[in-house]
Amino acid sequence: MHNKSTIEEIEARFDKDVARFSNLETGQQTTLDASFTxxxxxxxxAAMDPHPKRILDIGCGAGNYPVKLLSKMITNPDITLADLSQPMLDKARERIQPLTTGMVQTxxxxxxxxxxxxxxxDAIIATAVLHHLRDDVDWETAFARLYHLLRPGGSLWIFDLVAQEHPAIQGLLFKERYGHxxxxxxxxxYRDQVFAYIEQEDSPRSVMYQANLLKQAGFRSVDILHKNLCFASFVAFK
Structure with a gap:
């Protein structure tokens, strides 16, 4: 665990990768079902709350999710963008501000x-960000913070790399199927390069671990939306 990349090292990598994360059609190519998700x-x-006032995107990258979301909104919510990378934030603001008369804060x-x-x-978007967390304390701190940031009735939307509880299933879904x-x-x-930076940067947890921890943090319910091999999307309601 102590050999994992630091926050600063992860920031430096993303600073150099803005163009790849600005592709609305493909999203992250290494992520399964990126466009579908x-x-x-x-x-x-949009279905949960057609008239949201405030949206937060953590680890927003170049802003793909708010760009897509605002194309489906009839109102103009305020958008708050959080990310380690200033170049990502600059690109996200550049793309998002023309799409809403609301405030765009980075x-x-x-x-x-x-x-x-x-x-x-009203809603928090957390896509391809939580896998950078490390130990149990990190995960507990993160989910507690996200819970407290939401208004009552708000929702947290997660899409991320996940691990499997059983080593044999992890080997099958991650090393074998995702590797293929x-x-x-x-x-x-290329496969080996991706595996190398996942090993260096990421500490994914299972869907069940995260669902249970969300409940412990105070969320009243969790729904699984989609799972394909080692990627899953789910939503938690405050």
Whole structure:
């Protein structure tokens, strides 16, 4: 665990990768069902609350999810964007501000500690970000913070790399099946490069671990939306 990338190292990698994360059609190519899940989550937010006032996107990257969400909104919510990378935040604001008359605020830093108003957000988007958490304390702190940031009745929408509880199933779904997918994108060398930075940067947990922890944090219910191999999307309601 102590050999994992630091927050600063992860920030530096994403600073150099803005263009790849600005593709609304493909999203992150290494992420299974990226476009499908973006549609699913943004449709879900719009269905849950057609007139949201405040949306928070943590680890927003170049802003794909708010861009897609605002195309489905008839109102103009305020959007708060949080990310480690300033270049990502700059690109996200550039893309999102023309789409809403609401305020677009960017906040650079770790979502667990940056200044954000509690009990104020109608929906929080957390896509491809929580897998960067480390030990149980990190996960508990993160879910507690997200719970307190939501207004009563608000919802948290997660899409992320997940682990499997059983080592044999982890090997099958991640190393074998997901590995085959990565190799099909380019070649075995590319697959190994992706596996290497996942090993260096990421500490994913299982869907059940996260669902149970969300309940412990105070969320009243959790719904699983979609799972394909080692990627899953789910929503929690305050």
């Amino acid at each position: 973006m549609e699913l989550i943004t449709d879900g937010i 906040v650079k830093g770790d979502f667990r500690t940056i200044p954000l108003e509690e009990n104020s957000f 997918y990565l190799a099909s994108l380019k070649d075995a060398t």
